Amino acid sequence: MNLTAIALILALNAAPAEAEAAQEHPACEPCGGGDHSRQLGGHVFLFPLLQQNAFVSSYVGLRSGVVMYDVPDLPIGSLGAVDVSLVGYQQTLDLGVRLTRWLGLWGQARGILYSGLTVGSFVSDGASFQAGGEGGVVVRLLHLESSGTQLSLRAGGGYQGGRDLTLLPLLNAIVDTPGVTLVSILRGELGELLVVDTSETTVNGGLFFAQALGTPILGLQASASVARAWRTRKPFDPATGTRIDRDTTATRVNLAGALSADFKSFGVPLALMGEYLFTAGRQTEVELARTDLNTSSVALGLYYTGRRNLQLGLVGGAVLHAEPRIGVDAEGNPAQSGRPRLNTAQLVLRYIW
Template identity: 45%
Template sequence: MPLLGRTQSAELELPAHQCPWTDGPRVVRPLGVFVATLAVRAGQWSGVAVFPTLPEMKTLLRSLGVCLLLGAGVAAGEPSGEESCQEPCGARTRQLAGHTYVFPILQQSAFVTSHVGIREGLALYHIPDVPVNDLQPLDVTLTGIQQTLDLSLSITDWLGVAGYGRATIITGTNADGLLSSGATVDLLGQVGGVVRLLRSERSGTQVSVRANFGYDKGREITLLPLINAIIETPQVTVGDLINGSLGQFLFVPSEETTANGGVYAAQTLGRMFSLQGSVLAEYAWQKRKPFDRFVGNRFEQKTHAVRFFFALAAALDLYPTTSVPVAVMGEYLFRTGRQEEFGRPDRTLKDSSLGLSVYYSGRANLQLGLGAVTVLNGEPQQGYGDEGSQRSSGAPTLSYGQLILRYIW
């Protein structure tokens, strides 16, 4: 009985034994073949009480050396389950039916993930026809910077918590911009939870619900009310502006507390394509504290707002089929609702946002890219017309770009 003939396979298939990491029969490597064959030969030798000859011993030693080399190569080429899972395991929470999803800019996702991310952005804000007393209306252009830090932690594969913090500073680019709209400093935080309702690898569908609480605190820096007060007090001096009550017109503190909840869905359309959508409802409690020049103190204005958001995002990832590590995403967001105005009729909200982003998709646990968003038909800004009457500007346009970096583990 030869050990290994030239036409014999270097592997033996043992159907009776199942391997823990596969669903098929166990495959025995060359070292196992050698041991099994050696045992058979030992039985033959013991049965006939004959020791192996010198040529047979040489053959056995050569076979042992070859088997040890082959076994070492196989062991080196097959990493353990834990090692081979390092990068994919960190991203499997955002993979569905063979497709790796990209987190959108204009909405949250349906996935329960653990990740940390930062977003650095530059904004351009254009406001047409801003009323400035009895002067000709101005077209104002503002610029700003924005920094966002977001964190998400998955408690189980279907339950997680998430939150983010954002700081935004917008200032006028010229004297007209600073005079009409001033500068705004805004701090925003939000925290909430996500619960996965459905996940189907077969259909490539996932559905989740999210609920969040947010707090927005800012301070508007507006020069226009101050100018109106100066006009009505012609004897004012520079010292009065710095030390007196007129300086209070420069700063208008504002706060907003929000509660929202929505349904989020993701659908895989092959290895390259995917869709994400959401429907969100939000209620806001708002406070604003302008300065009353007659009373000589600030007074509080309380308003409320009800908002509804409808978002859709489509993504194309070239990496799975072309090995080009580029993913492209297009987004659309529509917002509507009702905004209560202090001392004026309520206003209907109606604006749209368009987004386009490009990402590096070569690593499944890393999201790195650039995104751009344009907000159309934004909320008009309030100004002063003739004799101090309040008037609204034209519909503003907000455009901003972001550098996005997220790590998923």
């Protein structure tokens, strides 16, 4: 039983008296009720997945999900091009601490494991495990209960590290080394080609907006943010017998929006939220000069809203126009794959107080 299942059982079996009292005495900004920090103009907002939110809240949350990643026509040198299919599992822990009505802290820790589904996918991409976290501060800049409007500033940074299991460099080295044996690989330096250490450091900041649309049913959220990332891979170089640093830097501008509809006022404790994220920017690859970034992501979630302090939902998402992967052709020159497809499904559980 994973962390999400345990937390779900605890949340659904929490004392009902507290939830009933909250429904009888709706939270408000002066009285400091449990979910008042995400309520505007009579609408209780859901926290989106493709962006942060404009609210200063105390919460703890868990997200578990699977990722399917398909890359058509990835060039892998003399072996030609292969269609890559990867499957991954991710777990994320979210935390928020409300220090005052206008100031709070946020953070998250996450881990993801993925592996190739086919022989060609495992040869080209192998398997990987990544773990890391990020955190920062949220400052409320504007709060107008009369119009149902809130604007906040978020800033923070993060770090992620992990290891990739790679077969393709080892196979290429075996082809280029006549007479090599399994014993010599295990005892010698070629075995170092199997593992590649990776790390990434990020800083980010942006403005986040929430607007109630004149009814308890509808709510709109939007954001504009910028992120800067520094990524390092450390593959083994058999020519020198050492690991080398291969650095990638990226600047990303994210524009996102989310529209939610809560049908609780009709006696149906369910809500829908559609999300959209557009990412533009520029990335400096190891093998190539600067490349432009231009991707879109969408998500649709169904949430249970029967308990005021609980956010429980199932969310499906997809990345549209994902950036092509960089491989090498038969002559060893950098070459791009076709457009990848990435689909996700997540279970979301968050308790706000």
